[in-house]
Amino acid sequence: MPTHQFQLPQPLPLENGVRLAHPEVAYQTWGQLNAARDNVVWVCHALTANADVADWWPGLVGPGRYFDPADWFIVCANVLGSCYGSTGPLTPNPITGRATFQEFPLLTIRDMVAAHEALRAELGLARVHTLIGGSLGGQQAVEWAVQQPQVFENLVLLATNARHSAWGIAFNEAQRLAIFADATFQQNSPAGGAAGLQAARAVALLSYRSYQAYDRTQTEPTDEPLTNFRAAAYQRYQGDKLAARFDAYSYVTLTRAMDSHHVGRGRGGVAAALSRVRARTLVIGITSDGLFPVTEQLLLARHVPGAMYAEMDSAYGHDGFLLEAAQITHFLERFHSLTYAH
Ligand SMILES: CC(=O)SCCNC(=O)CCNC(=O)[C@H](O)C(C)(C)COP(=O)(O)OP(=O)(O)OC[C@H]1O[C@@H](n2cnc3c(N)ncnc32)[C@H](O)[C@@H]1OP(=O)(O)O
Numbered sequence: 001m002p003t004h005q006f007q008l009p010q011p012l013p014l015e016n017g018v019r020l021a022h023p024e025v026a027y028q029t030w031g032q033l034n035a036a037r038d039n040v041v042w043v044c045h046a047l048t049a050n051a052d053v054a055d056w057w058p059g060l061v062g063p064g065r066y067f068d069p070a071d072w073f074i075v076c077a078n079v080l081g082s083c084y085g086s087t088g089p090l091t092p093n094p095i096t097g098r099a100t101f102q103e104f105p106l107l108t109i110r111d112m113v114a115a116h117e118a119l120r121a122e123l124g125l126a127r128v129h130t131l132i133g134g135s136l137g138g139q140q141a142v143e144w145a146v147q148q149p150q151v152f153e154n155l156v157l158l159a160t161n162a163r164h165s166a167w168g169i170a171f172n173e174a175q176r177l178a179i180f181a182d183a184t185f186q187q188n189s190p191a192g193g194a195a196g197l198q199a200a201r202a203v204a205l206l207s208y209r210s211y212q213a214y215d216r217t218q219t220e221p222t223d224e225p226l227t228n229f230r231a232a233a234y235q236r237y238q239g240d241k242l243a244a245r246f247d248a249y250s251y252v253t254l255t256r257a258m259d260s261h262h263v264g265r266g267r268g269g270v271a272a273a274l275s276r277v278r279a280r281t282l283v284i285g286i287t288s289d290g291l292f293p294v295t296e297q298l299l300l301a302r303h304v305p306g307a308m309y310a311e312m313d314s315a316y317g318h319d320g321f322l323l324e325a326a327q328i329t330h331f332l333e334r335f336h337s338l339t340y341a342h
């Protein structure tokens with residue numbers, strides 16, 4: 001699908017008090033809005049994905065999948081701060097003409113939601129049938145459902161939380177330290193900090209997978225090597241793969257936004273904030289998720305009124321929310337049949 005660009009009509013007031021001039025949001029849509037305008041599905045993507053949800057979630061979005069464009073009008077927008085078309089740290093500042101990470105403001109999950117809320121208004125979508133997201137996408141989804149409870153009919157949160165944990169922030173900081181240790185980060189060019197980003201992704205992978213996943217896929221078949229281990233090659237490969245498609249400046253910006261996530265900030269705490277949600281809600285946890293452990297999804301389900309909770313096993317750990325399409329489809333079908341049974 002073509003990627004559309006939406007420029008917000010006004011500067012965007014950010015949570016830290018700065019106004020972001022002429023912000024843009026890149027987005028894609030699939031399917032048609034029906035006459036009743038009640039078939040909207042909005043997908044919020046995770047850390048390094050983009051607006052092309054049919055590409056990165058092919059098991060859930062596409063012909064014959066649970067979210068089939070023949071039935072649904074599906075929207076996915078790139079987050080503010082990313083390097084896939086929405087305004088980010090390497091976007092030239094329209095006033096100064098410069099693109100420098102150092103001058104780019106701190107973004108929060110609420111700022112990302114504010115940009116997508118402006119896009120929702122632009123598209124004239126008064127109601128959204130289903131808002132769905134995992135990980136950083138789930139952080140946006142829950143924040144949005146707290147902010148605009150009247151808009152969302154159904155909310156699906158996967159492998160996410162109400163407030164980013166100390167453990168998650170520590171992982172993110174370890175990754176940022178790897179990036180800052182790369183002297184080329186000062187360049188403010190797309191390849192700046194690439195070696196640091198490779199190391200950051202290798203660290204991140206440890207939090208996205210599990211002991212069992214590495215044991216199953218990366219154990220040596222023989223006892224021969226004393227060096228150049230399979231698991232080590234996998235770490236390098238994954239680092240290279242991300243550095244080839246992403247930039248270090250967006251990575252730092254987005255991980256800082258993730259750290260900022262706290263639905264209860266200024267709202268009397270997490271429980272009070274979650275009690276505002278009016279959407280029928282399904283929360284999905286992954287038993288092997290070491291980054292967003294199921295205790296975090298149980299907390300969401302406990303405080304969102306009437307929420308349902310489902311738990312899946314995955315050999316992948318946290319990244320199971322991207323890969324376990326069959327299990328997620330099963331839970332969505334059950335959720336749909338329960339919420340629309342009468
Ligand atoms: C432009 C864009 O692409 S943007 C959108 C793409 N990305 C996103 O949307 C972000 C979300 N997606 C992701 O995070 C990931 O793609 C996931 C989690 C869904 C899947 O991760 P993957 O890396 O594909 O899976 P996995 O961990 O099994 O690794 C498989 C890869 O590692 C390689 N690999 C496996 N073991 C080793 C090893 N020992 N040494 C070297 N390479 C290895 C495989 O050959 C395979 O390579 P390939 O990706 O080039 O086919």
Ligand SMILES: N[C@@H](CCO)C(=O)O
Nearest residue numbers: 046047048049135136
């Ligand atoms: N694997 C995900 C991050 C984990 O939520 C991504 O690269 O977007």
